[in-house]
Amino acid sequence: MIMKNFEIKAPDNSIKEDIIKKIDNLNKPKGSLGRLESLAVQICLIQQTLSPKLTGQCHILFGSDHGVERENVSVSPRDVTWQQMINFTRGGGGVNMFCRQHGFRLYLVDTGVDHDLTEYKEIINRKIANGTANFRYEDAMTEEQFEQAINIGCEMVDKCVADNGCNIICLGEMGIANTSPSSVWMSLFGNIELEECVGAGAGLDSPGIRHKYEVLADAVRNFRNRHGNTPDPTTIIRCFGGFEMVSTIGAMLRAAERHIIIMVDGFIMTACALAASMLYPEVKNYMIFGHKGDETGHRKMLELLGAKPLLSLGLRLGEGTGALCAFPIIDSSVRMINEMNNFDNANITKYF
Numbered sequence: 039m040i041m042k043n044f045e046i047k048a049p050d051n052s053i054k055e056d057i058i059k060k061i062d063n064l065n066k067p068k069g070s071l072g073r074l075e076s077l078a079v080q081i082c083l084i085q086q087t088l089s090p091k092l093t094g095q096c097h098i099l100f101g102s103d104h105g106v107e108r109e110n111v112s113v114s115p116r117d118v119t120w121q122q123m124i125n126f127t128r129g130g131g132g133v134n135m136f137c138r139q140h141g142f143r144l145y146l147v148d149t150g151v152d153h154d155l156t157e158y159k160e161i162i163n164r165k166i167a168n169g170t171a172n173f174r175y176e177d178a179m180t181e182e183q184f185e186q187a188i189n190i191g192c193e194m195v196d197k198c199v200a201d202n203g204c205n206i207i208c209l210g211e212m213g214i215a216n217t218s219p220s221s222v223w224m225s226l227f228g229n230i231e232l233e234e235c236v237g238a239g240a241g242l243d244s245p246g247i248r249h250k251y252e253v254l255a256d257a258v259r260n261f262r263n264r265h266g267n268t269p270d271p272t273t274i275i276r277c278f279g280g281f282e283m284v285s286t287i288g289a290m291l292r293a294a295e296r297h298i299i300i301m302v303d304g305f306i307m308t309a310c311a312l313a314a315s316m317l318y319p320e321v322k323n324y325m326i327f328g329h330k331g332d333e334t335g336h337r338k339m340l341e342l343l344g345a346k347p348l349l350s351l352g353l354r355l356g357e358g359t360g361a362l363c364a365f366p367i368i369d370s371s372v373r374m375i376n377e378m379n380n381f382d383n384a385n386i387t388k389y390f
């Protein structure tokens with residue numbers, strides 16, 4: 039076993055009836071706030087209260103490079119990873135704008151960017167290596183690197199709590215070529231034809247997608263030759279994942295262990311959610327899926343997880359932006375259960 043154990047249990051359901059009673063007694067026709075109501079139930083269960091709160095919201099963005107980028111599987115060169123990380127330090131990325139809009143504290147973490155970013159004090163330096171190995175031909179990372187990446191995710195969640203009293207965490211990524219490992223995870227974990235899992239990523243055309251598919255199919259064949267046909271989930275995660283993705287899994291597991299709400303973004307973060315749920319199925323109880331994006335396979339992967347994303351805006355940027363966009367909906371569901379009058383104090387005839 040190369041990973042520590044996490045204590046992740048499903049939230050205690052014994053207060054569920056009282057939560058539903060409270061929501062049904064709010065001054066509205068029963069069920070008329072639809073998805074906000076089921077969201078409120080989930081949040082109340084996570085926090086084990088009928089009066090939930092959102093405190094110290096944080097966004098952690100992990101950045102890393104990928105060896106498989108050398109196979110021309112992305113329309114963008116790997117340099118865009120470090121260039122974007124620097125852009126984020128200047129507040130100019132999509133993620134910065136949404137964090138400002140919704141009051142999220144942003145933590146930028148270099149887990150494996152192929153560039154020296156140490157002069158940027160806004161970037162937390164946890165570089166494991168200058169990118170992963172090329173998973174077409176070899177394991178993306180060693181067991182030690184895998185463990186390191188998981189631990190960085192845990193450390194960052196603990197830091198968010200210690201610094202901000204955070205009880206809701208959003209996760210994002212920056213990593214050119216990271217739709218490739220995401221597609222492989224989806225295919226192997228979901229037992230879905232690889233072809234259905236491979237898409238344009240940051241903007242490949244049809245021949246580019248075909249080439250990406252062929253590279254990934256070859257990578258899976260070579261992986262099976264090295265590790266056999268029934269690898270355990272940890273081996274699948276380690277042999278294809280990026281450092282930013284494995285740190286995200288660590289963060290998800292640690293957040294669930296600490297009963298923190300996890301906001302899940304697009305294709306890559308959903309692949310991490312899927313991988314985390316292969317290790318600890320109960321982690322899903324703590325996840326709110328922000329949106330259904332435009333990357334091929336995202337809808338199907340959400341279905342596989344039984345997830346009901348809040349938004350569908352055709353996004354495919356990553357960075358955590360789609361999850362951040364959904365924050366006002368999460369906020370509304372919490373306000374609903376705390377701030378609306380009920381039939382006992384609103385002077386409205388109770389008709390049910």
Ligand SMILES: O=C(O)c1ccc[n+]([C@@H]2O[C@H](COP(=O)([O-])O)[C@@H](O)[C@H]2O)c1
Binds near residue numbers: 111112113217218357
């Ligand atoms: O989150 C998504 O749904 C998403 C879909 C497509 C691309 N991305 C972003 O684009 C990069 C990965 O795309 P690619 O083509 O380089 O694999 C990476 O930095 C992601 O943040 C993100």
Ligand SMILES: Cc1cc2nc[nH]c2cc1C
Binds near residue numbers: 240
């Ligand atoms: C410009 C650019 C910005 C991104 N942000 C996340 N992934 C990205 C990929 C590209 C190419």
